[in-house]
Amino acid sequence: MNALVAPEPLPVALSAEKSALLARLAEGLAAEELYWVAAWSAARAGQAQRGVRPVDLAPVDAPDAPRLTILYGSQTGNARRVAEQLASRSESAGLPVRLVRADGYPQRELAKETHLLVVISTQGDGEPPDDARGFVEFLAGKRAPRLAGLHYAVLGLGDSSYPQFCAIGRQLDERLAQLGAVRFAPLGEADVDVDAVAAPWSAGALEQARGVLGRAAPAAVRSASVHALPTRHAHSREQPFAATVLANQRIVARDSERAVHHLELSLEGSGLRYAPGDAIGIWPTNPPALVAQWLEALRLDGAQEVTHQDRTLPLAQWLSRERELTRLTRAFVAAHAAAGGHADLAHVLRKESAAPFAELLASHQPIDLLRRYRADWHAGELVAALRPLTPRLYSIASSPRAVGEEEVHLTVARVEYAAFGVPHWGAASAFLAAQEEDARVPVFIEANERFRLPADDARDVIMIGPGTGVAPFRAFVQERREAGARGRNWLVFGNRHFTRDFLYQVEWQEALQSGALHRLDLAFSRDAAGKVYVQDRLREQGRELYAWIEGGAHLYVCGDANRMAKDVHAALLDIALAHGGHSPESAREWLADLLTQGRYARDVY
Numbered sequence: 026m027n028a029l030v031a032p033e034p035l036p037v038a039l040s041a042e043k044s045a046l047l048a049r050l051a052e053g054l055a056a057e058e059l060y061w062v063a064a065w066s067a068a069r070a071g072q073a074q075r076g077v078r079p080v081d082l083a084p085v086d087a088p089d090a091p092r093l094t095i096l097y098g099s100q101t102g103n104a105r106r107v108a109e110q111l112a113s114r115s116e117s118a119g120l121p122v123r124l125v126r127a128d129g130y131p132q133r134e135l136a137k138e139t140h141l142l143v144v145i146s147t148q149g150d151g152e153p154p155d156d157a158r159g160f161v162e163f164l165a166g167k168r169a170p171r172l173a174g175l176h177y178a179v180l181g182l183g184d185s186s187y188p189q190f191c192a193i194g195r196q197l198d199e200r201l202a203q204l205g206a207v208r209f210a211p212l213g214e215a216d217v218d219v220d221a222v223a224a225p226w227s228a229g230a231l232e233q234a235r236g237v238l239g240r241a242a243p244a245a246v247r248s249a250s251v252h253a254l255p256t257r258h259a260h261s262r263e264q265p266f267a268a269t270v271l272a273n274q275r276i277v278a279r280d281s282e283r284a285v286h287h288l289e290l291s292l293e294g295s296g297l298r299y300a301p302g303d304a305i306g307i308w309p310t311n312p313p314a315l316v317a318q319w320l321e322a323l324r325l326d327g328a329q330e331v332t333h334q335d336r337t338l339p340l341a342q343w344l345s346r347e348r349e350l351t352r353l354t355r356a357f358v359a360a361h362a363a364a365g366g367h368a369d370l371a372h373v374l375r376k377e378s379a380a381p382f383a384e385l386l387a388s389h390q391p392i393d394l395l396r397r398y399r400a401d402w403h404a405g406e407l408v409a410a411l412r413p414l415t416p417r418l419y420s421i422a423s424s425p426r427a428v429g430e431e432e433v434h435l436t437v438a439r440v441e442y443a444a445f446g447v448p449h450w451g452a453a454s455a456f457l458a459a460q461e462e463d464a465r466v467p468v469f470i471e472a473n474e475r476f477r478l479p480a481d482d483a484r485d486v487i488m489i490g491p492g493t494g495v496a497p498f499r500a501f502v503q504e505r506r507e508a509g510a511r512g513r514n515w516l517v518f519g520n521r522h523f524t525r526d527f528l529y530q531v532e533w534q535e536a537l538q539s540g541a542l543h544r545l546d547l548a549f550s551r552d553a554a555g556k557v558y559v560q561d562r563l564r565e566q567g568r569e570l571y572a573w574i575e576g577g578a579h580l581y582v583c584g585d586a587n588r589m590a591k592d593v594h595a596a597l598l599d600i601a602l603a604h605g606g607h608s609p610e611s612a613r614e615w616l617a618d619l620l621t622q623g624r625y626a627r628d629v630y
């Protein structure tokens with residue numbers, strides 16, 4: 026049975042008077058106008074949380090006025106940021122523009138669209154971001170319209186340390202052409218140092234858009250964008266805030282195989298605000314021991330000055346703070362193979378050898394390559410060949426209502442392991458785990474509007490978060506407790522060992538006792554002969570889980586994207602078959618509907 030779920034009622038946080046006002050305002054609005062209001066409200070809420078000044082509400086263009094639609098799909102916020110900047114610049118250039126998140130885009134409008142810019146990321150092994158799943162499927166499917174009247178350009182975002190780099194951007198770019206649309210700027214493919222490609226691509230695409238749109242657009246048309254204009258003093262990814270470390274505590278047993286730290290940071294004086302579900306961005310410094318390994322392997326002097334793109338710094342500083350040392354990329358493998366004349370390494374990069382390349386990426390950090398394949402690098406060429414260091418995102422583990430608006434908590438698993446006989450580290454986790462009290466850490470807030478508690482606090486929530494994926498659920502439970510939410514909270518947590526790795530055990534027990542948590546299911550994977558994972562617990566509790574969801578519960582998954590999130594997804598499909606009377610196809614639709622409604626939200630990477 027695919028039961029219908031009533032639309033979410035107006036948030037109870039709204040007074041009766043405001044609810045009535047909102048209902049009056051919405052009366053008589055067409056579907057696209059309602060979508061527009063929804064997108065504007067979501068953006069405005071995000072702006073308020075990020076401490077940016079929202080633009081004034083501008084009227085929706087007359088339906089037939091030519092305008093540039095900027096559509097984005099974003100998992101971690103980068104594509105959204107680039108799309109917002111693009112919208113801002115388009116507006117400054119006098120172009121009529123509207124900015125839409127892919128899941129707020131009324132698909133039937135595509136056939137009438139004349140000018141479209143798409144900014145979209147690719148996740149892990151070639152998946153679209155959750156907010157663009159519906160759009161990507163629609164475009165790929167049989168119902169996609171002919172688009173002979175459309176001019177378009179696509180900017181793909183991705184991570185070249187994954188084999189399926191920018192796969193979704195490529196797919197959309199090709200598909201739009203196949204449907205008859207005319208490309209007005211070539212596909213852009215941005216790596217994790219997004220702006221290196223996004224900035225010139227945006228400038229070029231806008232120039233082209235001006236060419237094609239300028240001829241058609243009446244200059245007087247105003248835009249109806251929902252973009253944000255940063256306030257002058259707001260801290261951001263580019264201007265991080267130096268947050269003081271208030272506490273840094275190991276929260277697993279001494280003999281745990283993996284160190285997990287709980288950090289508390291002060292945002293005092295930053296003006297930064299966050300909501301449960303948001304992430305905190307950290308600009309790390311690479312581990313000093315790793316920098317030393319690099320200098321030794323390359324036989325280079327860390328003190329020598331290196332100039333790159335008009336900046337001069339000692340090589341050691343380039344390597345510590347400016348360059349990515351822990352993730353291998355195709356570009357660096359190619360450059361290193363060329364520098365050392367290693368034909369066998371270059372061979373791995375050939376198109377037909379996708380599997381060996383994926384295997385190399387998964388098993389080697391760049392330092393392993395430097396050791397295994399010797400090459401003489403000039404310091405300047407090395408700095409130019411390496412990818413700029415990028416910030417890492419951690420799901421916030423606190424609610425500002427519980428810990429105060431100027432404090433933020435995070436949960437960090439320190440990545441440290443031996444391979445090829447030497448220690449290896451993860452850049453940000455090693456950096457954070459090593460921070461002492463009163464140290465300063467460069468941070469910013471990355472809003473995650475798709476990972477929010479239900480506006481209606483009478484709804485139940487089911488939270489699935491193995492390992493450090495539990496972080497945002499600590500924030501959720503704190504928030505619901507402080508708000509006196511009426512719905513029930515169900516947490517499914519898993520980790521390696523009960524006695525060593527039960528993150529926040531005391532807090533969960535207290536929450537159970539106080540009634541802030543209603544159900545807790547645990548899966549410790551290494552305590553018994555066979556593995557037990559969170560999805561096993563879900564299957565065991567399938568009947569009840571299905572009943573909660575059909576009763577309107579919101580479902581959340583946080584943690585590893587590559588295996589766990591897929592296995593949990595498969596378990597949810599099985600549960601729909603076993604307890605909802607679904608066919609395989611209707612089970613898929615049921616879950617896809619939950620995703621589209623925002624009742625199945627994932628924070629996975």
Ligand code: NAP
Pocket residue numbers: 283418419420421436437438491492493494496519520521548549550551556558559560583584585586588589590592593628629630
């Ligand atoms: P982890 O390595 O993901 O392991 C946690 C538990 O999950 C272990 O018991 C593990 O069992 C089990 N597990 C392994 N494969 C699984 C599968 N296919 N399905 C279900 N469970 C599985 O834990 P972690 O080191 O704490 O890392 C959590 C992940 O969350 C990382 O990928 C991280 O990047 C991601 N993440 C973290 C945050 C954050 O803010 N901290 C936010 C979003 C995502 P075994 O090891 O015994 O097999």
